[in-house]
Amino acid sequence: MADATYTQGRVATADRGRLWVVLYLATTGLVLLLMMLAGLWMRLAQSGWLYTDPALFYELMTVHGTGMVGIAALGGAAVLWHFLSAYVRLNAWVMGANFALFLIGVVAILVAEFIGGFGGGWTFLYPLPAISQDVWPAWAAAMHMGGLLVIGVGFLIWCLELARAIIATYGGLGRGLGWHVLFRGSTQNVPPPTVVAATMVTIVTTLALIAGAAVLVMSLVNLAFPAVEINPLLAKNLIYFFGHTFINATIYMGVAVVYELLPRITGRPWKTSKVFLAAWTLSTTMVLIIFPHHLMMDFAMPIWAMVIGQIFSYVNSFPVLIVTGLGALAILHRSGIRWDMVSTLLLTSVFGWMAGVIPAVIDATVVVNSVMHNTLWVPGHFHFYLLLGLLPMIFAFMIYLARDEDVTPRGGDLMAILYLAFGLTFVTMFLVGGWASVPRRWAEHLPEWQIWDQIAVIMASGVITLATIFVAMFLVRMPAMLRAR
Amino acid sequence: MSIQTVCALLTLVAILALSAVVLRVRILAQEGHDYAPVQGNAYRIRAIGFWILVLVGLPISIWLFRENPYTVQATAPQVINATGYQWYWDLDRSEVAAGAPVEFRVTSADVNHGFGIYDPTGELVAQTQAMPGYINRLTHVFETPGNYQVLCLEYCGLVHHAMITEIVVTEGTTNG
Ligand code: HEM
Ligand SMILES: [Cu+2]
Ligand SMILES: [Cu+2]
Numbered sequence: 001m002a003d004a005t006y007t008q009g010r011v012a013t014a015d016r017g018r019l020w021v022v023l024y025l026a027t028t029g030l031v032l033l034l035m036m037l038a039g040l041w042m043r044l045a046q047s048g049w050l051y052t053d054p055a056l057f058y059e060l061m062t063v064h065g066t067g068m069v070g071i072a073a074l075g076g077a078a079v080l081w082h083f084l085s086a087y088v089r090l091n092a093w094v095m096g097a098n099f100a101l102f103l104i105g106v107v108a109i110l111v112a113e114f115i116g117g118f119g120g121g122w123t124f125l126y127p128l129p130a131i132s133q134d135v136w137p138a139w140a141a142a143m144h145m146g147g148l149l150v151i152g153v154g155f156l157i158w159c160l161e162l163a164r165a166i167i168a169t170y171g172g173l174g175r176g177l178g179w180h181v182l183f184r185g186s187t188q189n190v191p192p193p194t195v196v197a198a199t200m201v202t203i204v205t206t207l208a209l210i211a212g213a214a215v216l217v218m219s220l221v222n223l224a225f226p227a228v229e230i231n232p233l234l235a236k237n238l239i240y241f242f243g244h245t246f247i248n249a250t251i252y253m254g255v256a257v258v259y260e261l262l263p264r265i266t267g268r269p270w271k272t273s274k275v276f277l278a279a280w281t282l283s284t285t286m287v288l289i290i291f292p293h294h295l296m297m298d299f300a301m302p303i304w305a306m307v308i309g310q311i312f313s314y315v316n317s318f319p320v321l322i323v324t325g326l327g328a329l330a331i332l333h334r335s336g337i338r339w340d341m342v343s344t345l346l347l348t349s350v351f352g353w354m355a356g357v358i359p360a361v362i363d364a365t366v367v368v369n370s371v372m373h374n375t376l377w378v379p380g381h382f383h384f385y386l387l388l389g390l391l392p393m394i395f396a397f398m399i400y401l402a403r404d405e406d407v408t409p410r411g412g413d414l415m416a417i418l419y420l421a422f423g424l425t426f427v428t429m430f431l432v433g434g435w436a437s438v439p440r441r442w443a444e445h446l447p448e449w450q451i452w453d454q455i456a457v458i459m460a461s462g463v464i465t466l467a468t469i470f471v472a473m474f475l476v477r478m479p480a481m482l483r484a485r
Numbered sequence: 486m487s488i489q490t491v492c493a494l495l496t497l498v499a500i501l502a503l504s505a506v507v508l509r510v511r512i513l514a515q516e517g518h519d520y521a522p523v524q525g526n527a528y529r530i531r532a533i534g535f536w537i538l539v540l541v542g543l544p545i546s547i548w549l550f551r552e553n554p555y556t557v558q559a560t561a562p563q564v565i566n567a568t569g570y571q572w573y574w575d576l577d578r579s580e581v582a583a584g585a586p587v588e589f590r591v592t593s594a595d596v597n598h599g600f601g602i603y604d605p606t607g608e609l610v611a612q613t614q615a616m617p618g619y620i621n622r623l624t625h626v627f628e629t630p631g632n633y634q635v636l637c638l639e640y641c642g643l644v645h646h647a648m649i650t651e652i653v654v655t656e657g658t659t660n661g
Contacts (some may be wrong), residue, residue, distance in 0.1 A: 054643055121640050127503050127617070128596040129643060133571050135643045232597065232616050268520045268630065275531070295613045297599070297638075299621040314546045322534045329510045330527030336517025351507045358499045362492050367552040371488050371609045374599055374638040436495040437609035439638050442646035448607070 012061060015085040020095030022481055023077035025398055027099075028071045029471035031106075032391075035067040036467060040460045046445040047453035055135060057443035058119030065122030066109055066148070069247050072386060073155060075394040076100060076253030080162075080201060082397070083194045084258040088165035101154030108147030118337025121441070123243055124148070126215070126235035130223050142223050147218045149396055156209045163203040166195065173199055177284065178277035190272050192257040193201075197252055200284045205249045207288060212242030233300055237291075243338075245289040251353060251385060252283070254393035256327055258346055261400060265343050265407045267337035270327065279319035283419055286316035293364040297373050313364035315359045325354040337409065344413035345396035348420045352388025356381060359431060377434020384427045387463070388420065395467075398474035401481060422462030429456035487608060554613070557624045559586030567591045569615040570597030572644035574635055580653045583630045589623040592613045598648065599638025602653075605607070605631035612638055627654040 018430060038060045045052035052060075081095060110117040120129040129141035138172030166176040169189055180186040191199070215238035218230050250351040263270045292309035295301050328350040337343060359381040363372050373380075403410065429452045438449045445453055536572040566577040567589055576595075581587045591600045591613050598615040602625065610633075627633070635646035 044575055054646065056638075058643065058645075066517070085565065119643070125597055125640070128640070131571070132642050137510075143568070181582060211487055232618055236597070236616075260528045272604070297612055297621075298616060298619075299555055299613055299623070300619045303553075306553065306555065310550055311546055313493070314542060318535065320540055320616050322531050322538070326527060326531050329506065330524055331520075332514050333510050333523050333527070334513050334516055334518035335523075337514050339511070339514065347511060351503065355500045355503050358503075359492075359496050362496060365546065368488055368492055370554055370611055372492065373608065373612060374601070379494075380620050431493070431496065437489065437607060438604065439646075441640040444646050446607075 002095035015082050017081055017090060017092040017095040019482065020092060020099060020404065021078045021081070021082045022401070022478060023099060024081075024095070024412045025073050025401070025476060027102075028075035028078065028394060029398065029474060031067055031071045032075075033464065033468055033471060035064050035071070036460070036464045038064040038067075038462060040457065043453055043457045044447035044462055045443060046450070047457050048447070049457065050456065052443070053464045054443035055117065055119065058121075058441075059113045059117060059318060060439060062119050062121055062144075063109070063113050066144075066423065067106075068386070069122055069243075069250075070102070070151060072247060072250040072390055073253075076250040077155070077158060077164070078392065079393065079397045080194075080198055080253040080256050080349045082401075083260045084162065084165075084198045085194060087195050088169040090165050091161060094161040098154040098158040101150050101157075105147040105149075105154070106336045108143050108150065112140045112144035114148065118144045120144065123239055124216075124219065125239060126219055126230055126232055127222070129219060130226065138223050142220060145216050145220055145223075148239060149220075150214060152209050152213050152216070156206065156213070159202045159206045159209070162198055163206065166199055166202065170195065173203060177281055178272060179281070181270060181272070182274055182277040182281065182480065193270050193272055194256045196272065196277065196280045197256055197259065201249050201252050201289075201434050203284055204245050204252075207316065208242045208245035212246065215239055215242065219355060233298065236295060236298065240294040241288075244294060245287055247382070247386075248287050251390045251393075252287075254349070254390050254397075255324060255353075257393050257397045257400070258324070258349060261342065261396065261407060262328055262331045263344060265346075265409075266331050266337055270331065276323060276327070279323035283316065283319045285313050286319075290316055290364070293369070294367050296364075296369040308460050310364055310366055312390050314361050317361050320357050321354055325350055335387070339412055339413050341411040341413045341416050342396050342403075343401050343409065345392040345399070345419075348395030349389050349392035349396065351387050351420075352392060352423075353390075356385025356389055357386065359434075371437070372434055374439060375434040376430045376432075376438045376440050378439055380427055380432075380434050383430055387427060388423050391467070392416070394421070395470040398470060402474050402477035402485070416467055417468040419463065419470075422466065426459035426463055428455055429453070429459065489608070490635060493608065496593060505601070538653060554611070554623060559588060562586040562588035566589050567639070569593040569595075569600070569641070569648070571595050571642055572637075572648045574600075574637075574648065575648040576635075576650060576652070579651065580655060581627065583627045583654050583656055584657075586623050586624050586626050589613070589621075589625070591621045592619060593617045596641050597639045598641045601636045601638035602652070603634040603636055604629070605633065607634075614639060630654045630656045 043058055044050035045057050117136040170176050178191050181190055221228055259270050290313045292305040293313045433453050515636050563581045568575045593615040600615050602610050602611040611625045613621040633652045635650045637645055
């Protein structure tokens with residue numbers, strides 16, 4: 001089976017974008033906490049414990065969705081950049097440019113939402129931004145979508161820089177995915193796991209951003225000239241291709257911390273085997289083609305697209321479950337390590353990712369989708385893998401940097417366990433809501449649904465407390481980290 | 486058992502099984518061991534997992550697809566034309582008979598809405614999207630009479646959560 005092997009060599013990373021990585025993480029942490037508070041507010045509103053005007057609820061929902069997707073990408077980008085820097089030569093100014101565009105976009109979006117009253121949802125589903133019955137003005141919709149466009153351009157530049165650097169070092173994106181090893185049996189220049197992940201991420205994110213930019217521009221034109229209409233089904237396809245792919249890619253960015261740190265913590269190498277490469281090539285294609293699982297209730301879609309949406313969504317879980325997930329568990333199994341905060345967060349992230357896949361695959365089955373689509377089952381699945389998969393990766397990375405990149409076990413891991421406990425119960429309440437047919441994105445809930453919302457409020461408070469501690473552990477060490485550059 | 490309950494139980498069992506594995510790794514990680522045998526085991530488990538996913542899961546996934554709402558076509562169904570507006574449903578008829586197929590022809594006059602049919606116990610039983618410019622045909626047979634609610638299942642703006650209407654399902658057969 002596995003023949004080509006890469007053994008972890010380099011350790012301390014000569015990361016030339018270090019300043020930016022730290023700023024990305026600080027921004028990620030702060031925005032994350034604010035967005036979590038917005039999420040808590042929504043749960044409070046739904047639980048009936050805090051009256052909230054629906055207009056405000058939907059503004060919060062739009063800000064929370066957009067902001068969380070934004071920082072998922074920002075935090076993921078920090079992780080990936082840092083570890084990729086050990087293998088390819090990246091230009092630090094790109095991190096700065098992306099950061100500047102990100103901040104401009106954030107300001108635009110905040111103005112659009114809280115001054116303009118925009119509440120079109122993070123998916124800005126055409127033609128809702130333009131047709132709100134005057135709940136928000138056209139300028140607010142334009143400002144929100146313009147802000148998204150600016151952020152998208154930033155990430156596009158960022159992705160192209162990764163692609164450039166990978167091509168310069170490995171001779172092509174195909175080689176970054178290890179195709180010369182996979183298909184031609186070469187043992188030369190085998191890309192390490194982080195490079196493989198980075199190649200996948202640049203490919204899929206670039207394509208996602210191009211589609212996203214296209215539909216944003218079309219929507220902006222439509223706002224300015226309402227006579228120029230878009231086919232709503234086309235717009236929906238573009239939006240979900242963009243949205244699905246972009247948010248999915250963030251966890252494939254974050255996983256670099258698992259690939260890099262577990263071998264160092266356990267002293268066991270993470271091999272680039274042929275199976276590993278095949279899995280990543282599979283993920284690259286699957287992530288791009290399975291987005292129709294968001295359109296299963298659009299009966300106007302061609303049936304073959306629905307078949308792809310169902311069958312390949314299922315197949316897409318293989319690489320996560322049996323290659324990355326199982327691989328991480330194998331590295332840890334009987335490794336003789338002592339658990340500490342970083343390693344427990346990494347274990348949590350592997351669990352959260354693998355487990356979060358399960359409700360997603362189930363919902364991507366048409367029979368199920370007919371009675372689960374757009375219920376709370378959906379936020380249940382994606383909060384599962386973002387809150388318990390992606391975030392623990394980012395927290396582990398923050399703490400790792402705060403500890404001067406030293407992975408020697410230190411202190412206990414009680415807080416990581418509490419985070420898992422609160423987080424797990426929190427996402428379970430979404431899933432239970434889905435089981436009880438509660439629609440998603442409802443500002444007000446029926447009394448019989450509110451017991452789940454109330455439990456979720458308590459659990460969310462716990463999650464936020466612990467997230468605050470993790471972020472604070474990073475922020476207090478920030479001055480020292482910047483000085484030590 | 487409803488589809489929802491089956492799915493919830495399936496999810497529960499799968500996640501509990503995964504938790505057991507993760508917990509075992511967590512507990513046994515403290516004792517040191519050579520990697521080679523652990524890795525050998527992992528490769529074996531991976532191979533077994535792969536073949537289970539392919540040989541058991543894939544046929545199930547394909548088999549389940551035959552249950553899809555796209556190709557269902559009833560002869561002489563009771564027809565309801567439904568149009569979504571911000572923020573109400575316009576139905577050309579709101580009473581149908583149980584036991585015989587109903588065809589909903591669903592569209593929207595403005596933005597996307599979602600046409601979700603809830604049974605008298607509050608369980609979602611079928612849905613389709615209401616998209617401007619398209620008519621989605623959803624065929625459903627109501628087995629039990631009663632008052633069914635239609636809830637909006639696609640975010641459509643300020644009053645999305647109050648976009649509700651009712652369909653009365655009566656005993657016996659009426660003409661379509
Ligand atoms: C304490 C943590 C969190 C709380 C309390 C929270 C709460 C919520 C609530 C109440 C909703 C709306 C659910 C509905 O449809 O009725 C929501 C939606 C959402 N959340 Fe979270 N959330 C949290 C963490 C996160 C994280 C970490 C992410 C991503 C990294 C995230 C991403 C999203 C997205 C993308 C949506 C969809 C928004 C939409 O439907 O337009 N959330 N969240
Ligand atoms: Cu609606
Ligand atoms: Cu709606």
